[in-house]
Amino acid sequence: MLKVxxxxxxxxxxxxxxxxxxxxxxxxxxxxxxVGSCLLKDVVGIHNLGPQKEATLMYRIEKAIYPDRKISExxxxxxxxxxxxxxxxxxxxxxxxxxxxxxxxxxxxxxxxAEYTESSLRVDKNLILSCVDFIxxxxxKYHHMKEEDIxxxxxxxxxxxxxxxxxxxxxxxGYVRQAVEGAEKNNKTQVxxxxxxxxxxxxxxxxxxxxxxxxxxxxxxxTTQVGEMFRKCNAADASVGDELPKKYEKFIIELExxxxxxxxx
Amino acid sequence: MSGCPGSRTIDFSxxxxxxxxxxxxxxxxxxxxxxxxxxxxxMAPYFQGKDILLAADCTAxxxxxxxxxxxxxxxxAIACPKLDSDQEVYVxxxxxxxxxxxxxxxxxxxxxxxxxxxxAQIAKDGAEKASRKIPVKQIVVGLEGNILSEEWI
Numbered sequence: 001m002l003k004v005x006x007x008x009x010x011x012x013x014x015x016x017x018x019x020x021x022x023x024x025x026x027x028x029x030x031x032x033x034x035v036g037s038c039l040l041k042d043v044v045g046i047h048n049l050g051p052q053k054e055a056t057l058m059y060r061i062e063k064a065i066y067p068d069r070k071i072s073e074x075x076x077x078x079x080x081x082x083x084x085x086x087x088x089x090x091x092x093x094x095x096x097x098x099x100x101x102x103x104x105x106x107x108x109x110x111x112x113x114a115e116y117t118e119s120s121l122r123v124d125k126n127l128i129l130s131c132v133d134f135i136x137x138x139x140x141k142y143h144h145m146k147e148e149d150i151x152x153x154x155x156x157x158x159x160x161x162x163x164x165x166x167x168x169x170x171x172x173x174g175y176v177r178q179a180v181e182g183a184e185k186n187n188k189t190q191v192x193x194x195x196x197x198x199x200x201x202x203x204x205x206x207x208x209x210x211x212x213x214x215x216x217x218x219x220x221x222x223t224t225q226v227g228e229m230f231r232k233c234n235a236a237d238a239s240v241g242d243e244l245p246k247k248y249e250k251f252i253i254e255l256e257x258x259x260x261x262x263x264x265x
Numbered sequence: 266m267s268g269c270p271g272s273r274t275i276d277f278s279x280x281x282x283x284x285x286x287x288x289x290x291x292x293x294x295x296x297x298x299x300x301x302x303x304x305x306x307x308m309a310p311y312f313q314g315k316d317i318l319l320a321a322d323c324t325a326x327x328x329x330x331x332x333x334x335x336x337x338x339x340x341x342a343i344a345c346p347k348l349d350s351d352q353e354v355y356v357x358x359x360x361x362x363x364x365x366x367x368x369x370x371x372x373x374x375x376x377x378x379x380x381x382x383x384x385a386q387i388a389k390d391g392a393e394k395a396s397r398k399i400p401v402k403q404i405v406v407g408l409e410g411n412i413l414s415e416e417w418i
Contacts, residue, residue: 088416088417089417090400090417091400091417092400094417223316223339223370223372223400223402224316224338224369224370226370226400226417227316227369227370227399227400228369230370230398230399230400231369234398
């Protein structure tokens with residue numbers, strides 16, 4: 001079983017599809033992942049299932065891989081195990097979770113923006129470039145850079161889950177470049193498809209961060225590291241000034257007002 | 266069973282599963298003196314830029330692994346929000362620890378009894394008055410020495 005624990009999850013699921021189904025039952029969504037290079041042991045450990053659930057999951061996976069092997073059902077002495085801790089974020093990580101909220105408000109508007117683009121005679125270049133400015137400045141420079149320059153430095157950056165996050169950031173930047181090119185060439189389909197692809201990518205990306213990655217990183221941080229990271233994030237925020245988040249919140253409010261009116265017309 | 270939970274008589278001397286491990290010496294993790302919040306000065310060198318543990322008096326007696334799990338690597342101040350006088354001085358000292366000693370973090374460890382939450386409130390009030398912002402954590406110890414909760418506030 002030790003060998004299996006150190007194998008990549010995609011390879012295991014491809015060889016033993018039942019493992020994918022079992023993981024899905026436990027809310028571990030590796031099956032649709034396009035990368036799938038996380039090791040099985042990391043995939044299980046990162047989800048903080050608690051001793052009983054984790055032992056049962058590992059038992060079921062082992063049974064699925066070795067159906068003929070005699071494996072005894074796990075018995076976990078709950079009196080000697082601490083219950084899994086409720087997910088709470090440390091203050092610097094909570095700030096990153098809060099920043100996701102504004103990004104998710106833009107993501108929620110993208111289907112309306114795509115529809116508006118489709119039904120307009122020409123691509124509304126100013127609108128698309130304003131959204132791109134939000135994505136590049138607020139989501140990427142202000143938020144993703146704190147992840148890449150500060151948060152991810154506290155864990156092994158070579159860990160597959162971190163590599164997946166970097167890849168998502170790069171893929172997102174590619175969709176944004178394509179959307180800009182579409183706006184420049186007045187190609188409505190190119191704008192629409194890339195904005196929608198960005199929305200799908202970031203929706204899943206933020207969910208993974210809020211529910212899996214951030215709590216996993218938080219569990220590894222010492223109190224001293226939390227204080228240090230808090231200072232670094234505050235310094236990063238101060239370097240761009242208080243006005244930047246306010247400016248982009250105002251932009252989202254105006255965008256919501258515009259598209260809410262479009263919907264109610 | 267009535268009266269104030271903070272001073273109600275409870276005997277759990279018959280409690281089972283108290284053996285634990287007695288092997289090995291457990292060195293003190295205390296690295297400073299004094300420790301009482303009225304006696305310490307925020308300007309003391311052992312507070313500068315450090316992680317601080319603000320402990321309710323009873324916690325060190327209730328929680329068996331106090332030194333290893335919470336005091337290690339931190340500087341400490343202790344207080345009792347129920348019995349100590351002049352607690353407005355405490356708020357000012359917390360503010361000064363944050364603004365002047367530029368402490369890294371503040372962890373407040375209290376007992377589960379309601380009066381003990383007064384110490385967490387003192388920490389919050391001091392942190393709110395301070396111009397610097399730092400992460401503040403609250404740890405609650407049960408009467409029988411178990412950790413009931415540990416979270417950033």
